[in-house]
Amino acid sequence: MRRCIELAKNGLGTTYPNPLVGSVIVYNNKIIGEGWHKKSGEPHAEVNAVNSVKDKSLLKKSTIYVSLEPCSHFGKTPPCCDLIIVNEIPNVVIGTVDPNIKVAGNGIKKLIEAGKNVTVGVLETECVELNKRFFTFHEKKRPYVILKWAESQDGFIAPMILRQAQTRGKAELNEVNDIKKRKPVWITNEFSRQLVHKWRSEEQAILVGTNTVIEDNPKLDVRDWEGNSPIRIILDKNNRIPKDSHIFDNKIKTIIFSNFANANAGENTTFEVIDFEQNLAQQILIALYNHKIQSVIIEGGAQTLQTFIDENLWDEARIFIGNSCFGNGTKAPIIALKNVEKHSIGNDILIISRNND
Secondary structure (H helix, E strand, O other): OHHHHHHHHHHOOOOOOOOOOEEEEEEOOEEEEEEEOOOOOOOOHHHHHHHHOOOHHHHHHOEEEEEEOOOOOOOOOOOHHHHHHHOOOOEEEEEEOOOOOOOOOHHHHHHHHOOOEEEEOOOHHHHHHHOHHHHHHHHHOOOEEEEEEEEOOOOEEEEHHHHHHHHOOHHHHHHHHHHHOOOOOOOOOHHHHHHHHHHHHHOOEEEEOHHHHHHHOOOOOOOOOOOOOOEEEEEOOOOOOOOOOHHHOOOOOEEEEEOOOOOOOOOOEEEEEOOOOOOHHHHHHHHHHHOOOOEEEEEEOHHHHHHHHHOOOOOEEEEEEOOOOOOOEEEOOOOOOOOOEEEEEOOEEEEEEEOOO
């Protein structure tokens, strides 16, 4: 089962909306086949495992291990339960039950009714952790939420010049943007920034607020890592973001939350109208669930991050502490961290915390 989990991790970032699944086939205590689910619409882990077995006659005397309950319904591919039954594999070991209502024990039931020797719950905790995004989506009816930010050693996420720009008039903001040419102020080193791009490739969406886009003009892609760029989620209450911003380039699917729709939205851009005055984080997550988005990494700014913290709608926080001091500026979000892990990335410190609440 540990090998199943290792294999399944190869699909992180490419299987949405499907879960991560690995499968191993054993005969006489020897692995004779293995596979994992690589991409939605392509063969599932069990199919790849069976196809990798050279001597198919051994399947009738083998055990198939799979990290998640085999599917029992027709989707883009046929049911994996039927594959196991047709190939007469007598023993099936399952890591955990599939929370998807389309499966939810039906696969196990079908295998038992077919006379298979089924064992469920092997390394169950690890198998659930593997698919924390998938389980959160189906059980809590919202995406898995990762908070991410970088702060200076003295607790600021942006220097004073940006803070002043937010509180002064529009002319001053434009002046600051001209000076900075709308580029971000880096707090972390290049290795931490590359890690962030790796994370982006693993999650289905990325979310930022209005000021982050106005100040930094980010692309929110994975140019420093190989993989899929996440869906861009933007908060723009009053449609203030300049139309020449990278988020309007239509290269990546983009969803913009606003007080009102924009009739001039691009072909790859969608506007969602919400009420910014109450339960903002909850409204956003409900909308993202309706868009079938299983995970979102929230990268700022401070007000946006604090909104999710205050509504206690987050699952994981990843906080970089850089080597610089600003003395003043935009304060980092206030959060009570539990179950803290600390890692060194060059001269940066990465803190990871899980929200067990």
